[in-house]
Structures are given as C-alpha cells and as structure tokens.
Amino acid sequence: MKLNRVLAIGLAILALSACNSRYSSSVLVERGVEQYEREYFATKESMGIDKRLKDIFLQGYIEEGMTQEMVNLLWGPPDREMQDGHIWEYLTRDGQLITRLKWKTPEAVRMKGYENELILEKIEGDRYGGSEPPKKSQEYTY
Numbered sequence: 717m718k719l720n721r722v723l724a725i726g727l728a729i730l731a732l733s734a735c736n737s738r739y740s741s742s743v744l745v746e747r748g749v750e751q752y753e754r755e756y757f758a759t760k761e762s763m764g765i766d767k768r769l770k771d772i773f774l775q776g777y778i779e780e781g782m783t784q785e786m787v788n789l790l791w792g793p794p795d796r797e798m799q800d801g802h803i804w805e806y807l808t809r810d811g812q813l814i815t816r817l818k819w820k821t822p823e824a825v826r827m828k829g830y831e832n833e834l835i836l837e838k839i840e841g842d843r844y845g846g847s848e849p850p851k852k853s854q855e856y857t858y
Contacts, residue, residue, distance in 0.1 A: 742808050744815065744845030745776045747792030757789055764826030777850060778843070782836045784819060791845055801834065806845065816840040 741747055748754075758770045765783070772779050778787050784801070794804035794817070804817040819834035826833070844850075 742814060742846045744791040744806055745847050748776075748788075748790040751776075754789060757786070762786075764830075775850060776847065778817075778836065778839065778845070780836050780839065784834050784836075787817065787836060813841055815842050815845050 754774055754776075758774055762770055762773075765786075766781065769779060769781055769786070773782065773786050773790065776790060778790055784804075787804070791806060795807040796805040797803070798805070802819045804819070806814045806816075808814060816839075817836055818838040818840070820837040822833070822835045825831050
C-alpha cells in the first residue's frame, strides 16, 4: 500500500516537472542552447555572417538577417512550422502566439555549401521572445 502511494506521488512529480520544461518556457531564449554553445557557434561556425548579427546573437536576441540555425540555437526549434519552413511560430503552453518568424532565400549565398539556407526576413509579435528588451548603452557627458 505504501509503495503504491510513493509510486503515485513520484509519477505526479515527474508529470508536473515535464510540464514545466525549458522547452515550453514562454521566455524563448530559455528554450535554446547555453551561452557557451552560442559562443562556440559565433567563433567557429559563423563564417560569412555579419559581425553585428553575431554580437546580437551572443546577447541572446534575434534580428532580421539571421539564419535559421542561429535562431534555432537561441530559441530552440519552433512549436509550429509552415510553408516548407518559411514560417516558424513559437507558442505559449496554452497555444497563444508569442512570435512568428518569416524566412526568405538570401539574394547571395554566404558560403559554398549554404545554398539552401534561409534568413530571417520578418519578426511578428514579441521580437524579444518574452525577454526584456536590450538595454540602451548609456552615454556619458563630460
């Protein structure tokens, strides 16, 4: 009898923790990879990507012009993908839209081997994916 109760409590805890997974967080950057993995990508695997976009990527934000791989590393895979991967949607646990991303084929390929790569054309909804907007750098007057 006691074993059944312990087993039932254990299963309930497991079920609740699965619902609260980082993959269902409404703060999208929490769904992505850790900072050290982003740093590795920015230094080793991002040849041909604009330095400004790399800097924004390292801060944990997305911006138009980023590749699908960059956004996938930051926010994890989309909750819904449509039009052959040209539209990604990220949703809350109860199915409400957080952010919709629209992708396009770039005018020029950044490197050989990346001919099928798509870049971010438009961000609809919360462009910060539930995170606080980046802080403006303070200007000092002397």
